[in-house]
Amino acid sequence: MAEYLDIIREYDVLGAFWVNIQLAFWAAIFSLVLGTLLALLRISPVGSLRWAGSAYVTVFRNTPLTIIMVFMVLGAWGQLQLTLSSDFNVNFFWLAVVALTVYHAAFVCEAIRSGVNTVPVGQAEAARSIGLSFLPAARMIILPQAFRGAVAPLGNVLIALIKNTTVAAAASVATETSSVMKTMIEFRPDYIYAIFFTFAIGYVILVTPVGVLTTSLSRRLAVAR
Amino acid sequence: MSASVLFDAPGPRARRRILLGNVVGALVVAAGAAFVLTRLADKGQLDADLWLAAVDANAWTNYYIPGFLYTVRAAGAAIVGAGIFGLLFGLGRLASSRTVRIVCGAVVEFFRAVPVLLMMVFFWLLLANAGVPSPSYWGVVIALVLYNGSVVAELVRSGVHGLPRGQREAALSVGLTRGQSLRSVEVPQALVAMLPALVSQLVVVLKDSALGAIISYSELLQHARRLGSGEGNILQTLTVAALLFILINWGLTKLAERLSRTVRRTAGRTGTTAAGLDAGVGEGATAVAAEAPHGLTHGEGAGPGDPDRPARWD
Numbered sequence: 001m002a003e004y005l006d007i008i009r010e011y012d013v014l015g016a017f018w019v020n021i022q023l024a025f026w027a028a029i030f031s032l033v034l035g036t037l038l039a040l041l042r043i044s045p046v047g048s049l050r051w052a053g054s055a056y057v058t059v060f061r062n063t064p065l066t067i068i069m070v071f072m073v074l075g076a077w078g079q080l081q082l083t084l085s086s087d088f089n090v091n092f093f094w095l096a097v098v099a100l101t102v103y104h105a106a107f108v109c110e111a112i113r114s115g116v117n118t119v120p121v122g123q124a125e126a127a128r129s130i131g132l133s134f135l136p137a138a139r140m141i142i143l144p145q146a147f148r149g150a151v152a153p154l155g156n157v158l159i160a161l162i163k164n165t166t167v168a169a170a171a172s173v174a175t176e177t178s179s180v181m182k183t184m185i186e187f188r189p190d191y192i193y194a195i196f197f198t199f200a201i202g203y204v205i206l207v208t209p210v211g212v213l214t215t216s217l218s219r220r221l222a223v224a225r
Numbered sequence: 226m227s228a229s230v231l232f233d234a235p236g237p238r239a240r241r242r243i244l245l246g247n248v249v250g251a252l253v254v255a256a257g258a259a260f261v262l263t264r265l266a267d268k269g270q271l272d273a274d275l276w277l278a279a280v281d282a283n284a285w286t287n288y289y290i291p292g293f294l295y296t297v298r299a300a301g302a303a304i305v306g307a308g309i310f311g312l313l314f315g316l317g318r319l320a321s322s323r324t325v326r327i328v329c330g331a332v333v334e335f336f337r338a339v340p341v342l343l344m345m346v347f348f349w350l351l352l353a354n355a356g357v358p359s360p361s362y363w364g365v366v367i368a369l370v371l372y373n374g375s376v377v378a379e380l381v382r383s384g385v386h387g388l389p390r391g392q393r394e395a396a397l398s399v400g401l402t403r404g405q406s407l408r409s410v411e412v413p414q415a416l417v418a419m420l421p422a423l424v425s426q427l428v429v430v431l432k433d434s435a436l437g438a439i440i441s442y443s444e445l446l447q448h449a450r451r452l453g454s455g456e457g458n459i460l461q462t463l464t465v466a467a468l469l470f471i472l473i474n475w476g477l478t479k480l481a482e483r484l485s486r487t488v489r490r491t492a493g494r495t496g497t498t499a500a501g502l503d504a505g506v507g508e509g510a511t512a513v514a515a516e517a518p519h520g521l522t523h524g525e526g527a528g529p530g531d532p533d534r535p536a537r538w539d
Contacts, residue, residue: 045235045243048250062428062474064435067446067467074450075460080268163340170439178342178439185350192354196347204338 004194007184016180017202023093023165023176027100028158034101035108036143042113043142045134053109060106068099069170089175096168100161107157115150116142118223148221155214159207177202270460279461284452289465292448299362299444300434303369304427310370311377316412318382321403333375342436344368349440361442365434373430380422384415421485428474428481435470445469 041053060068072095076082084094119142127137147154166178173179181199185192235243265271278284317329336344349364357363388411396406438446449466453459 044246045239046246046250047243048247048254052250052254058475059471062432062471062478063467064432064446064470066435066438067463067470070438070446070450071460071463071467074453075463079270079460080264163338166340166342167436167439169342178340178346181343182346182350185347189350189354192347192351196343199343200335200339203340203343204335207338208334 004191007188007191007195008198011180011184013177013180013198013202016175016177017206019093019173019176020162020165020168021206023096023100023168023173024158024162026097027104027165028161030097030101031104031108031157031161032154034105036112038105038109039112039116039146040138040143042109043116043138057106057109060103061110063103065099065103065164065167066170068103069096069167072096072099073171089173092172093168096165096171096173099171100164100168104157104161104164107160108154111150111153111157112143112146114153115146115148118149119145145223148223151214151221152218155210155218158214159210162206162210163203265460275456275458276461278456279452279458279465284462284465288448288452288462289445289469292443292445292466293469295442295448296431296434296437296444299365299369299437299442300427300430302366303373303430303434306366306370307373307377307426307430310374311381312412314374314378315381315385316407318378319385319407329378333378336371336375337379339372341368341372341433342439344371345436345440361437361440364440365437365442365444368436369430369433372433373426376426376429377423380419380426381412381415384419385411387418388414417491418488420488421481424477424481424484428477431470431474431477 038053038056041049042057044050044053073092077091077095082095083091084098085091123141123145124137127141132141165176168176169178169182177199181195184195188195262271269275314329314333317325318333320326320329345364345368347364348367349360352360352363385407392410392414393406396410397403401410434444435446437444438450441447443451445466446463449462450459453462456462
């Protein structure tokens with residue numbers, strides 16, 4: 001037991017989780033912004049924008065995240081020399097954030113759109129009848145209510161995002177959990193079960209509160225109708 | 226049709242503005258595409274021979290098709306396994322014994338919370354250490370079975386909970402036991418109701434099978450990567466691989482949408498409520514979203530916000 005604790009300290013397991021939390025944090029913020037924009041495009045009266053929004057969602061929802069990650073590293077960075085930071089390793093971190101963002105933005109968009117569906121038609125009609133045009137109506141009437149209806153699906157997207165940060169391994173982020181776990185098992189195969197359960201329990205601890213919180217929030221925020 | 230209530234059927238002025246918006250929007254999209262394309266051209270990535278090498282006969286016969294077959298093999302085995310696992314544990318969560326319920330619940334919740342990649346890496350190294358042949362294949366399959374099996378288990382449970390109570394009462398009153406009623410009356414109906422959700426889960430399995438590339442399982446992505454690094458056209462081969470995935474998954478998504486419309490129609494007759502199912506395993510507010518309260522969700526995009534399956538991840 002004592003020896004196992006030494007291994008955990010030696011390989012900085014907490015540090016690995018911290019990297020994943022940071023990945024999730026930035027990707028969550030960026031994909032929330034991008035996803036909201038996409039949702040706006042998809043409900044807008046302008047056909048070409050609707051088309052662009054749904055094309056984006058179709059493409060990124062159906063592409064494996066692993067391909068996007070590999071693409072960011074081998075394609076965008078390796079071939080097109082897209083560099084997001086002068087520091088070699090930090091650069092990979094941000095490439096992974098971009099990949100997570102573009103992928104999950106599609107799901108955020110769909111979650112918000114399902115939230116828009118919970119807003120009664122009457123609200124939109126009322127907004128129109130007091131003379132609001134599309135953008136003001138969306139900003140002041142529809143989206144605030146849509147977000148409240150979208151809490152539970154957004155929570156699911158966030159949980160998926162937290163778990164998907166492990167795929168950053170495909171983007172050469174060597175300090176995140178799945179890469180660290182692989183290294184640890186390779187060097188200490190005698191502790192393989194303990195190592196796996198340490199990381200697995202770590203995710204249970206990270207993910208469960210998010211699920212509980214968003215479920216209870218979605219109940220509390222649901223607009224009584 | 227436009228699926229929004231945010232604007233009226235446009236009058237002449239609004240039509241002009243929308244036309245203007247369309248032109249501007251199309252220009253913005255085109256400008257974005259042009260920017261990307263010129264940048265690619267600057268780097269010489271649009272050269273015809275790079276693209277031809279990514280789609281010629283050699284690429285297909287030696288890389289994409291074998292890679293795709295490996296993908297299908299792992300995904301197929303995972304689907305069968307996940308179905309069995311899901312049925313067993315879904316029934317377990319509905320069992321009359323409290324202990325069985327708790328154990329099955331704990332197992333399902335655990336495997337839903339752990340990232341698939343962690344499980345893949347674990348089983349891959351575990352089997353490799355144990356000297357099992359083709360450990361990366363089994364790593365992919367086992368991890369996918371455990372994760373997707375627990376999602377299916379949740380579907381079974383919420384499907385049964387979504388059935389009208391009368392179904393069970395009728396089964397019990399004709400003398401079936403609790404277990405018989407589950408097996409021969411409730412679960413079969415629940416399976417029909419969850420069919421669309423199951424099909425969209427196939428998309429998740431296919432997408433996640435690409436994780437196998439990380440643990441050196443030679444599936445489609447891995448083959449595309451090998452081809453691309455050999456020929457120096459990695460951007461192109463990855464694009465082809467991505468397109469293949471997108472086409473298949475898009476087809477499956479469409480199939481799921483069609484099935485969900487059919488099931489909703491049938492459900493209307495038999496009184497089975499499939500509703501909450503499409504929207505994230507019947508979790509409170511999502512069920513509300515799925516019901517599409519006021520018909521503003523016609524056509525594509527109706528109902529379920531997240532075909533990429535339920536509760537957790539895609």
